[in-house]
Amino acid sequence: MKLSEMREKTVDELQSAIVDWKKDLFNYRLQLSTHKLENTALISKTKTLIAQAKTIIKEKQNA
Secondary structure, three states, rough: OOHHHHHHOOHHHHHHHHHHHHHHHHHHHHHHOOOOOOHHHHHHHHHHHHHHHHHHHHHHHHH
């Protein structure tokens, strides 16, 4: 998801997306520990998405 798409969403939608991404991150870490994760870049991309969404939520709350 791009930043422009994130900015169009509401705070509730972003929070639910963060929950989904955290579940994905947990699953990626499990797959990594069992050596079943082929694309390890997914972990860092997911962490970046979570951080970006949290930043946008803070921006919207302060505005």
